[in-house]
Amino acid sequence: MHTTFKLKRLMTAFALMVTALMMISTSAAQEQPKPQQKRIVSERELPTPLAISDALSTIISSADVKEVAIRQAQVPQSEAEWNQTIEAADAQLIALTKQFIPVLQVDVEAHQIAGVTVRTITPPKLDPKFSNKVLLHLHPGGYVLNKGLASIGEAMLIATRIGAKVISVDYRMPPASPYPAAVTDVLSVYSALLKQHQSEAIALVGSSAGGGLALAATLKFKEEGLPLPGAIFAGSPWADLTKTGDSLYTLKGVDRLLYTYDGLLEASAKLYAGKHDIKTPFISPLYGDFSGFPPVQLVTGSRDLFLSDTARTHRKMKQANVLAELNVYEGLSHVEYLQAMNTPESMQIHKELGEFLLQHLQSSD
Amino acid sequence: MHTTFKLKRLMTAFALMVTALMMISTSAAQEQPKPQQKRIVSERELPTPLAISDALSTIISSADVKEVAIRQAQVPQSEAEWNQTIEAADAQLIALTKQFIPVLQVDVEAHQIAGVTVRTITPPKLDPKFSNKVLLHLHPGGYVLNKGLASIGEAMLIATRIGAKVISVDYRMPPASPYPAAVTDVLSVYSALLKQHQSEAIALVGSSAGGGLALAATLKFKEEGLPLPGAIFAGSPWADLTKTGDSLYTLKGVDRLLYTYDGLLEASAKLYAGKHDIKTPFISPLYGDFSGFPPVQLVTGSRDLFLSDTARTHRKMKQANVLAELNVYEGLSHVEYLQAMNTPESMQIHKELGEFLLQHLQSSD
Numbered sequence: 001m002h003t004t005f006k007l008k009r010l011m012t013a014f015a016l017m018v019t020a021l022m023m024i025s026t027s028a029a030q031e032q033p034k035p036q037q038k039r040i041v042s043e044r045e046l047p048t049p050l051a052i053s054d055a056l057s058t059i060i061s062s063a064d065v066k067e068v069a070i071r072q073a074q075v076p077q078s079e080a081e082w083n084q085t086i087e088a089a090d091a092q093l094i095a096l097t098k099q100f101i102p103v104l105q106v107d108v109e110a111h112q113i114a115g116v117t118v119r120t121i122t123p124p125k126l127d128p129k130f131s132n133k134v135l136l137h138l139h140p141g142g143y144v145l146n147k148g149l150a151s152i153g154e155a156m157l158i159a160t161r162i163g164a165k166v167i168s169v170d171y172r173m174p175p176a177s178p179y180p181a182a183v184t185d186v187l188s189v190y191s192a193l194l195k196q197h198q199s200e201a202i203a204l205v206g207s208s209a210g211g212g213l214a215l216a217a218t219l220k221f222k223e224e225g226l227p228l229p230g231a232i233f234a235g236s237p238w239a240d241l242t243k244t245g246d247s248l249y250t251l252k253g254v255d256r257l258l259y260t261y262d263g264l265l266e267a268s269a270k271l272y273a274g275k276h277d278i279k280t281p282f283i284s285p286l287y288g289d290f291s292g293f294p295p296v297q298l299v300t301g302s303r304d305l306f307l308s309d310t311a312r313t314h315r316k317m318k319q320a321n322v323l324a325e326l327n328v329y330e331g332l333s334h335v336e337y338l339q340a341m342n343t344p345e346s347m348q349i350h351k352e353l354g355e356f357l358l359q360h361l362q363s364s365d
Numbered sequence: 366m367h368t369t370f371k372l373k374r375l376m377t378a379f380a381l382m383v384t385a386l387m388m389i390s391t392s393a394a395q396e397q398p399k400p401q402q403k404r405i406v407s408e409r410e411l412p413t414p415l416a417i418s419d420a421l422s423t424i425i426s427s428a429d430v431k432e433v434a435i436r437q438a439q440v441p442q443s444e445a446e447w448n449q450t451i452e453a454a455d456a457q458l459i460a461l462t463k464q465f466i467p468v469l470q471v472d473v474e475a476h477q478i479a480g481v482t483v484r485t486i487t488p489p490k491l492d493p494k495f496s497n498k499v500l501l502h503l504h505p506g507g508y509v510l511n512k513g514l515a516s517i518g519e520a521m522l523i524a525t526r527i528g529a530k531v532i533s534v535d536y537r538m539p540p541a542s543p544y545p546a547a548v549t550d551v552l553s554v555y556s557a558l559l560k561q562h563q564s565e566a567i568a569l570v571g572s573s574a575g576g577g578l579a580l581a582a583t584l585k586f587k588e589e590g591l592p593l594p595g596a597i598f599a600g601s602p603w604a605d606l607t608k609t610g611d612s613l614y615t616l617k618g619v620d621r622l623l624y625t626y627d628g629l630l631e632a633s634a635k636l637y638a639g640k641h642d643i644k645t646p647f648i649s650p651l652y653g654d655f656s657g658f659p660p661v662q663l664v665t666g667s668r669d670l671f672l673s674d675t676a677r678t679h680r681k682m683k684q685a686n687v688l689a690e691l692n693v694y695e696g697l698s699h700v701e702y703l704q705a706m707n708t709p710e711s712m713q714i715h716k717e718l719g720e721f722l723l724q725h726l727q728s729s730d
Contacts, residue, residue, distance in 0.1 A: 311667060
């Protein structure tokens with residue numbers, strides 16, 4: 001006991017002093033534990049990140065964050081208000097998507113797989129290396145937005161950039177269809193694909209809610225005893241809907257696209273979970289068991305409110321012996337690579353996504 | 366030209382709308398570029414991170430950040446003041462290190478390699494898997510602190526935790542010996558080790574300035590035409606001394622151990638660089654060419670002021686086809702794993718360091 005006590009006392013004293021490893025101090029070490037401190041981080045001006053591309057710098061420096069803050073604070077108070085808000089947002093994105101399709105020269109074919117609406121995006125140039133591989137895309141939108149044609153923005157980008165067909169799932173969402181509808185739909189589509197393809201030839205790809213859903217659905221596949229996909233891309237996955245990640249607090253007001261978790265995001269999480277425990281791994285996959293998962297590519301940014309969701313997912317996967325790679329892009333807010341598309345950062349992310357998929361997916365023969 | 370213009374216009378419009386992927390908005394999209402916005406991040410209370418170990422939570426919640434802020438603002442104004450400050454800090458750490466050595470039961474042998482003082486740390490239990498491998502440690506301390514016996518804190522931890530001998534280099538530092546003395550000393554020691562060991566059996570390990578120096582020295586080995594080491598561990602490396610990383614601004618006042626780059630850190634960088642360009646890759650390795658580097662393990666935290674230094678190093682290495690892995694620990698401030706030693710987070714970092722070294726180092730036969 002005496003040795004243990006001495007060890008602990010010395011460890012504490014030493015720990016305090018190792019602070020001096022990076023700090024110069026002539027004051028005496030404090031060996032007494034202190035009461036909980038209230039941490040206040042002062043107001044400060046935030047410069048545009050210095051080590052980013054010119055294209056991204058121009059976008060960030062001219063962005064109006066106040067508008068975003070106002071939007072995020074507007075929480076619909078009834079199902080009717082939710083529907084109104086969602087429909088208005090989706091209508092705008094659908095109108096632009098319709099203009100964008102001919103410009104990108106992608107072919108968009110809506111069809112059903114196992115009763116679920118999906119859209120197969122075919123880009124003008126196909127890389128034959130992807131011909132026997134299946135990319136299943138799950139769209140972002142906080143589990144409430146981007147129904148119908150509004151769901152394919154990221155899928156079109158990926159398809160065009162890597163030269164592969166992408167199947168984007170128009171999964172059901174609240175208010176009409178909260179959890180588990182989204183997971184059930186992905187399970188249905190995946191199960192149907194397994195009849196024609198080896199699981200190792202199928203990748204799940206998605207960002208934000210789509211990234212979280214990719215992880216949650218894979219946990220569901222595992223529970224169902226299905227063979228798991230060959231690779232997963234989760235861009236800044238919404239892996240924890242419980243408002244727990246450190247970056248939700250450290251980067252509040254710094255992320256220019258989400259700005260804050262308070263308000264809309266928190267309300268969307270609750271709307272999606274409905275009567276279910278928000279901590280169930282099929283809603284918040286961070287609380288699941290990732291062992292046996294295929295290789296996972298994770299992407300986030302130094303200003304991403306979901307930096308912690310992404311990094312915690314990576315840590316938990318590594319501890320479960322999953323081949324997970326974490327990529328943190330300088331200056332990027334939440335899924336900014338989907339908004340600031342014409343930037344080297346966005347192109348690099350999709351370039352590495354293509355390489356990652358080719359490295360890990362098997363051909364379906 | 367018309368098509369290009371149309372594409373650009375649509376891309377811009379689409380980009381603006383894709384914001385709606387995560388945000389609900391009924392307002393019209395703004396298609397006009399706006400002037401540069403002044404970004405102000407408001408004052409806020411910062412809670413203790415929620416998803417960390419109890420041990421780390423206790424430490425963070427009782428830490429006094431105001432004291433750190435005051436310390437970091439005290440910049441020595443002359444060589445005499447620098448020496449005074451350094452000696453006082455080092456004396457405290459040396460006194461504690463002396464108490465700590467018998468508790469950890471490590472053997473510390475100071476000797477010279479190629480005229481440079483090093484210390485070989487031998488832990489009480491040696492893992493035979495490390496017996497033919499050489500771990501060369503470069504200590505933290507902002508290139509000014511931790512001379513002599515104050516240099517071995519991290520080396521003792523690593524040696525004890527992974528069960529390996531560690532050689533820690535007591536490299537020369539300013540004010541007496543600014544750059545390139547530190548790099549020269551590491552080069553001398555490494556060159557001497559190469560006479561007895563295969564390069565693939567040697568690892569460079571270090572945190573903060575030690576992590577940056579590991580990268581800078583490897584760039585120097587490359588320039589000298591030497592075979593490169595078999596693996597590198599760079600914990601939150603000070604890879605860019607030019608005050609450029611985004612996290613220096615986003616996490617200012619959030620990192621409880623460094624608090625801010627202004628003041629001491631910036632002054633230390635200048636003192637170390639002396640008359641040399643602070644952007645030379647042998648001072649700021651982030652500006653070097655990492656191609657040909659061995660596998661690199663990188664560690665940082667969600668509150669680390671050097672998050673961007675670490676993440677940018679990782680990105681640049683990946684683009685140079687280096688097998689680099691980035692690990693972001695929830696809630697950790699800069700090299701907090703060296704200060705909050707008795708935490709699962711600190712132990713996990715060194716556990717994974719040991720696994721990484723065994724995976725990539727060859728035996729020296």
